[in-house]
Amino acid sequence: MKDLARELMFPLMAVIAAFAVGAIVILAIGDNPIEVYRILLSSAFGFYDALGNFTFDNWGYTLFYATPLIFTGLAVALAFKCGLLNIGAEGQLYVGAFAAAWAGITFKGLPGIILIPFCMVCAIVAGAFWGAIPGVLKARFGAHEVINTIMLNFIAVGILSYLIQQHYKVPGDPIMESTEIAGQAHIARVHTFLAPIGIDFPERIPLNFAFILALLACVAFYVFVWRTKWGYEIRAAGLNAKAAEYGGINVRRQIVLAMAISGGLAGMVGINEVLGYRYRYYHDFSANYGFTGIAVALLGRNHPVGIVLSAILFGALIRGGLFVDIFTDHVSKDLVQVLQGIIILFVSCEALFRLLVKRSWRIG
C-alpha cells in the first residue's frame, strides 16, 4: 500500500507542478488560467453539455483520443524496459495505419471475419518492421536509436506521402488521403456494444473496438514483461546489459525484439484510426500520438495501469484542448503540447520531488 502511494505520488506531483507552470504561461499570454482549466476539464470529463443535457460526448472522445495513446505508451514503455528510448512511434504508427488501409483496400473480396484480422496483422507487422530497423542498427552497428528513430519518422512520412499521392489517392482529390477500405473491414463502434443493453451511446462518437483491444494489449504487456522468459530477458538486458550477457542472454537479440514489439504496438494505432474511425488512411492524422506516448509511458511509470491512467489524462488534454482553442481569447490547443513537455520534464526530475518530500518530512 505504501509502495502504491509512492508510485502515485510522484507522477501526481509532476502533473500538478506542470499545471502550475502552465497557469503562469496562460497568465502571461493574457487569459485566466482557472477559466482555461475549467473549460479544459469540463469538456473532457463532464457528463453534461453547456445546456445542462446529459451527454456521452466528452468521455467518449476523451477515451477515443486515449486509445492511440495507450498503444504508443505501451510501445515506448516496452522499449524502455530494454533500456531503449523509442522516439519513432510516430513513424511506426503511420506505417501501421497505412498497412491496415492497404490491406483493406487491396483485399476487398475477402469476408470481414478474415479481412479484419488480416488488416490488424498488417498494421502490427508493418509497425514492427519499421521499429525493428533502428533495433537492428543498434544491435549490429551500435547506432543510437534516438537519432535513428527520429530519422525514420521523416523517412516514413516521405515514403507514405509518395505512396498516397501517386498510388492510393482518389484521382483529382486535393486531400492527401487514400480511397476507402472495404465496408466489411470496419470494426464496431462502442454504440454497437451498448445499444443491445439499452444504453444510447451515439454512433457518431468514434470510440470503437480498438479501445478494448488497447486494454487487452495492456494485459498482454503485463503478462509478457513480468511473466514470460522473453520479458525477463528484455528487462535483464535493459537493467544491465553486461550482466545479462554474462548470464547467457543475447542482448543484441533482445534489442531487436524489443524494438520490433514496440513498433508493433505503435502500429496498432492504425487499427483505431483506419478500421475504427476514418475507414481510410489520412496523411498527417496523428496528433503527435507517438511523442505523447513518451509522456504517457514516463508518467505511467512504464506500467500498464499507469499507462491507461495517463493516456486518459493526455486524451482528455487533446479533447479539452480543442475547446480551449475555441472558447478562449488567446490560448490555442498548443497549450496541450506545452503541458506535455513540462510534465515529461518534471517526471524526469524525480530527484527534485524526492528532495522536496524529504525536506517536508524533516520539517514536519
Next chain:
Amino acid sequence: MGEILNITLIASTIRLSTPIILAALGGLYSERGGVINIALEGIMLAGAFTASAVTVFTHNPWVGLLAAIIAGVLVAGIHGVATIFYRADQVVSGTAINILFLGVPALLSGALFDSTGATPQLPRDQVLPDVRIFNPQSMPTLASVFNQKPLVYVALALVVLSYYVLRNTRFGLRLRAVGENPEAADTAGVSVVKTRMSGVLISGALAAMGGAYLSIGQNSLFTRNMTAGRGFIALAALIFGKWDPVGAFLACLLFGFAEAISIRMQGTVNIPNQFIQIIPYVLTIVVLAGLIRRATPPRAIGIPYTKS
C-alpha cells in the same frame, strides 16, 4: 546531371550547412563536458522563433539575433538544471524540451500574432543582410559563393575558435576533463557542476544562433517545426565527426551538400520529390551505422555526477 553540379551548388551547400554547423558546435560543448544534448532541436526552434518574433517588434534583426541567443541559453539552462542538478536522464530531459518547444512557439505565435504557428513575414530589409565581399554585378559567381549571411562566417570562425578552445585553453581542458573523468577533475579542484553547466549554456547559445539563421537569415519568418530535424542531424554530424570541431564541421558540410543536392534535383530528375527530400535523413542513418563504431564518445557522457 551536369546542370546540377555547378558553382551555385557550392554556394547552397555553404548556406544549408550553416545552421547544422552552429548546432553541432553547440552540441560539442555540451557533450565534451559529458551532457548529451538531444535538446538541440528544441533549442534551435526556440532560437528561430525568438529571433523572428523579436525582429517583428523591434524591426532590427540584430536585436532578434541577440534575443535568440538569450533564449537559447535559457532553454539550455533548463536542460542543464534538470540533468546536472536533479540528475534527470539526459535523453529524456532533452526529449521533453524538444516536445515543449514544438508547442511553445505555436502557443506564443497564436497569442502574439493571432496565427496558427507562424510569425508574420519580415520585410527584406529586416532580415540579416548579406556580407558584401564581391560586387554581384561585376563578379556574380564569386559573389554567389562568398556573399553570405554574417552567421555563415561566424560559424566558420567558431569552428576554428572551438578547435583552439578545446585544445589550448584552461576552460577547454577542464571541459574535456569533466567529460572524460569527472572524479579526477573534481579531485584536482575543478567544479564539475560549473564546468558542465557552462558547456550546456554555450551549446544553447550556438544552437539558437543556428535557429535564428533559419528564421531571419535564410528565410524571413518562423514556421511551425521549421528546423525539420536539423538538431538531430547536427548530433549525427557530431558523432560522425568524432566529437571534434573540425570533424563535425566536415560532417555538416556533407549533410549540407546532401540537402543542396536534394533541392537541386527536385523537378530536374525523374525521381519523386518525396524520395529526394528524405536523402539527408537516409544519409544520417547510413553515416551512423557505418562509422559510429570507430568513434569513441566522451567517457562520462550521459552519467550524472554525484560528489561522493
